[in-house]
Amino acid sequence: MPKQMRIRLMGILALLAAASNGWAEVALTDGAELTGKWKLESVAPGINKARISENRVWEFRADGTIVTSGHNRILGGEDRYEWKYKIVDGRIVADDPGRPGRTIDYVVYEKTPDSMILKGGLEGFYFFRKQ
Numbered sequence: 770m771p772k773q774m775r776i777r778l779m780g781i782l783a784l785l786a787a788a789s790n791g792w793a794e795v796a797l798t799d800g801a802e803l804t805g806k807w808k809l810e811s812v813a814p815g816i817n818k819a820r821i822s823e824n825r826v827w828e829f830r831a832d833g834t835i836v837t838s839g840h841n842r843i844l845g846g847e848d849r850y851e852w853k854y855k856i857v858d859g860r861i862v863a864d865d866p867g868r869p870g871r872t873i874d875y876v877v878y879e880k881t882p883d884s885m886i887l888k889g890g891l892e893g894f895y896f897f898r899k900q
Contacts, residue, residue: 794888795877796859802877803829803861806900807885809839812892816878821892826900829854835863861887 797803806828811820825839838849854863865871875889887895 794859795880797856797861797877798859800829800831800833800854800856802880803885804831805829807897808900809837809895809897811896812894813896814893816886816888816894818893820896827897861889 806826809823809825809827811822813820821842823839823842825837825841828836828838830836833853833855834851835854836849836851839847841848850866852864852866854861856862859876861875861877863873863875865873873890875887875895878886878888878894880886883899885897885899887897
């Protein structure tokens with residue numbers, strides 16, 4: 770098969786794969802769409818991978834602050850962190866706690882008024898319910 774035909778075929782297959790998963794990223798226009806408290810119920814390395822239970826709250830504040838609190842399964846106790854975020858090109862760009870000058874990016878993979886899935890960060894996928 771000629772190289773150009775292989776490239777076209779790969780492009781078509783990539784488009785079909787993207788369309789068949791039924792998911793589309795939601796581009797944010799500003800932080801108002803996130804503002805409020807969200808219960809982090811679980812995380813997973815992939816959208817269809819086994820989920821790991823969580824019991825944390827992420828509060829997105831209108832002033833560009835994220836506050837996370839609750840049980841930290843890695844540290845084995847309660848904790849609270851606060852850092853800044855902003856919306857850049859439809860994505861959430863958040864300071865990386867403990868790593869000054871570094872950021873962690875998230876995209877909204879799916880969002881309804883009562884639930885949200887973020888993609889990115891350290892865990893892969895974050896599954897939330899509105900509080």
